[in-house]
Amino acid sequence: MSKKATKIKDEQMNRLRRSRLYIPGNNPAMVQNAVVYGADSLIFDLEDSISLDEKDSARHLVRNALLTLDFEGCEVTVRINSLDTEYFIKDLEAIVPTKPDGLLLPKTESFEELIRIDDLISEIEEKNDIPIGTVKLMPIIESAKGVLQIEKIAEAPRVVALGLGGEDLVADIGAKRTKFGRELDYISSKIILACAANKIQAIDTVFTDINDLEGLHKATLRAIEIGFQGKSVIHPSQIEQVHRAFSPSQEEIDRAKRIIKAYKDAKKKGLGVVSVDGRMIDLPVVKLSERILKRAAASYQNT
Amino acid sequence: MKIVKSAQAGSLESCDILISVDPAKEGTGIKINLESPAKTQFGDLILVEIKEVADKLEIKDVKITAIDKGSLGYCIKARAETALRRGAGE
Numbered sequence: 184m185s186k187k188a189t190k191i192k193d194e195q196m197n198r199l200r201r202s203r204l205y206i207p208g209n210n211p212a213m214v215q216n217a218v219v220y221g222a223d224s225l226i227f228d229l230e231d232s233i234s235l236d237e238k239d240s241a242r243h244l245v246r247n248a249l250l251t252l253d254f255e256g257c258e259v260t261v262r263i264n265s266l267d268t269e270y271f272i273k274d275l276e277a278i279v280p281t282k283p284d285g286l287l288l289p290k291t292e293s294f295e296e297l298i299r300i301d302d303l304i305s306e307i308e309e310k311n312d313i314p315i316g317t318v319k320l321m322p323i324i325e326s327a328k329g330v331l332q333i334e335k336i337a338e339a340p341r342v343v344a345l346g347l348g349g350e351d352l353v354a355d356i357g358a359k360r361t362k363f364g365r366e367l368d369y370i371s372s373k374i375i376l377a378c379a380a381n382k383i384q385a386i387d388t389v390f391t392d393i394n395d396l397e398g399l400h401k402a403t404l405r406a407i408e409i410g411f412q413g414k415s416v417i418h419p420s421q422i423e424q425v426h427r428a429f430s431p432s433q434e435e436i437d438r439a440k441r442i443i444k445a446y447k448d449a450k451k452k453g454l455g456v457v458s459v460d461g462r463m464i465d466l467p468v469v470k471l472s473e474r475i476l477k478r479a480a481a482s483y484q485n486t
Numbered sequence: 487m488k489i490v491k492s493a494q495a496g497s498l499e500s501c502d503i504l505i506s507v508d509p510a511k512e513g514t515g516i517k518i519n520l521e522s523p524a525k526t527q528f529g530d531l532i533l534v535e536i537k538e539v540a541d542k543l544e545i546k547d548v549k550i551t552a553i554d555k556g557s558l559g560y561c562i563k564a565r566a567e568t569a570l571r572r573g574a575g576e
Contacts (some may be wrong), residue, residue, distance in 0.1 A: 212501035239576075240495050240568040247560035284546040 184386050195319065195343040196382045199223045199481050200413035200427040201267075202422045203386060207232040207263075208241035214248045217257075220419035221426075223481075224258040229274055229455070230265070230289050235384065242277050249281035260321060262287035266296050272303070279307040285343065288418055291322035292329040292349075296338035304341070310456065319343040325351035330370050337377035344414060345378050347371065349388030363402055368409075375410040384412040393418040403428035430482035431475045439472035439479075487574045489548045495568035496561075503557040505536070505565045507573040510547040516540050521552035537560055539566040548573070 202225035206217045211233075217225050227248070234243045245261060261283050263274035267290075278286065288300065297320065301415050305315050320341040324330055325348035337345060349367055350360065358366035367388070378385040387406040390399040401423050404415050414425050431439070442459050446469045449457035493498065494506040518533050525532075532554060540548060548570070557565070 210499070211557060212499065215558060215561075216502065236517060239571065240564070242566040247564040251558075253559040318501050 192298070196384065197477065198343075198384075199477060200344060200384055200386060201478070201481070202425045203246050203260070203413060203415050204419065204422060205232070205262070205415065205417050206283075208245040209237050211244060214244065215252060218252075218254045220422055222257065222416065222419075222422050223413070224260060225254060226260050226262050228262045229270070230262045231279075239266070239273075242270075242274055246277045246281055248445055249278070249283055253351055258284045260285040260287055261314065262289060262323075265290040266300065274308060275300075275303055278313045279304055280313070282313055282317055285319040285321050287346070288320060288322045289348065290325050290329070291336060292326060294335035294339050295333050297322065297336065297342065301340045316341060321346060324370075324374060326355045330373060333373055333377045334380075337381040337383060342381075342383055344384040344386050344412075345374050345389050346386040347374055348478075350391070352388075362392075362398060363405060369413070371406075371409060378412075378453070385410060387411040387414040389415045389417050390421065391417070393421065396420065396424045400424045400428050426482060429478050431479045435475055436479045439475040442469060442472040443476070445472065487543045487545050487570070489570065489573040490575050491543060491573055493569055493572035495521045495572060496557075496565035498553060498555055500555055501557055501561065502563055503532075503552055503554045503565050505562075505569040506551045508549040508551075510549045511518065511574070512547055514547050515542050516548055516550065516551040517528045518552060520554065522552075523556065524554070531559075532562055536566045539563050540570060541571045543567070543574070544571055545574070 188195050202220035202222045203226055204217065205219060206213050207226050208214065208227045210228045214227065227245045228237065228246060229241050249259065261278050262271035263278060263286055291297065300320065308315050308317060320342045322336055322342060323346045324333060345405055347370060349364060351361045351417055352370060353366055360366065375385040390402050392398060406414055407428060416422055416425060419474045442464055443459050445459045446464055489507055489509045492508045494504060496504045498504050516537055518536055520532055522529060522532060522563055532552065536550060536552060566569050
């Protein structure tokens with residue numbers, strides 16, 4: 184991998200995606216106000232929230248919004264319809280020229296389909312004088328078949344994050360949907376592992392009970408513990424709870440600062456090994472500390 | 487592109503615009519009837535935006551009715567495009 188490619192990969196890996204808010208793509212009031220709620224990422228939806236006879240109008244509205252409106256530094260993504268639908272290619276041709284940060288791909292099941300999608304996007308980018316590789320991909324795993332292909336899917340070109348569709352997965356497996364998603368533990372861990380091995384991010388599924396904000400907070404803390412880098416949300420009121428869960432404690436912040444300082448000091452002195460609070464520190468611990476400070480800074484900005 | 491049937495797009499929700507299109511006789515041009523709470527201030531602008539979309543799609547003759555509920559330019563253009571494409575049978 185070239186230095187530039189590595190740098191882009193690092194930026195993508197470190198990009199803050201604590202919350203990503205789904206916005207129905209055919210609702211102008213929500214589309215144009217999306218930026219005010221403070222989510223790290225926005226997902227303009229052309230898929231499940233749009234009825235079949237409004238697919239065209241949502242596509243036109245989202246395309247024009249992306250061409251015209253300023254989303255003030257939020258990551259801008261679009262969930263397009265899946266490859267096996269008649270809407271897929273129309274969505275791709277309308278949305279790629281607007282240069283979104285990424286496309287969410289529902290029902291992803293194989294590495295091969297991602298290669299095909301990569302080719303199609305490259306063609307559209309070339310035609311529109313957009314540097315090849317600009318538009319990133321964020322597949323969503325929604326079936327048992329997809330889960331079993333996860334290691335390959337995480338390696339595919341353009342992929343910077345993986346998500347999972349909890350409701351669809353539970354239905355496909357034939358499990359019972361529980362409030363805190365115990366039935367998704369193995370799948371979540373498998374996705375997180377595949378992401379970590381490829382230096383991309385794992386984003387947790389939505390918490391569907393929009394009235395239970397404490398439950399959401401608890402579910403997010405649990406997601407963070409097992410390694411998710413963010414959580415999808417379906418209502419603006421959920422963003423604050425997710426960010427609260429992602430805010431590091433003062434103790435974590437202080438320790439992260441001590442680690443980074445000790446690492447820098449040791450580097451200056453030419454020491455290879457350094458310890459903080461009696462524990463040995465190496466590069467992965469330093470990177471984790473940097474991520475904690477980044478989350479802390481973002482939380483501070485938001486409050 | 488030719489308008490061959492009546493069609494509409496958008497809604498009467500806040501920030502949206504409902505645009506209806508009907509076929510018109512050849513040579514009658516683009517006729518737009520607009521209702522908007524901001525007609526005095528922005529009426530001409532809204533008409534220009536709708537007409538721009540019709541011109542871009544090379545539509546010569548059409549009757550358009552637009553009921554605006556405080557929509558922004560990106561939305562007006564999107565709704566006009568959807569309604570016109572639907573009217574053309576796409």
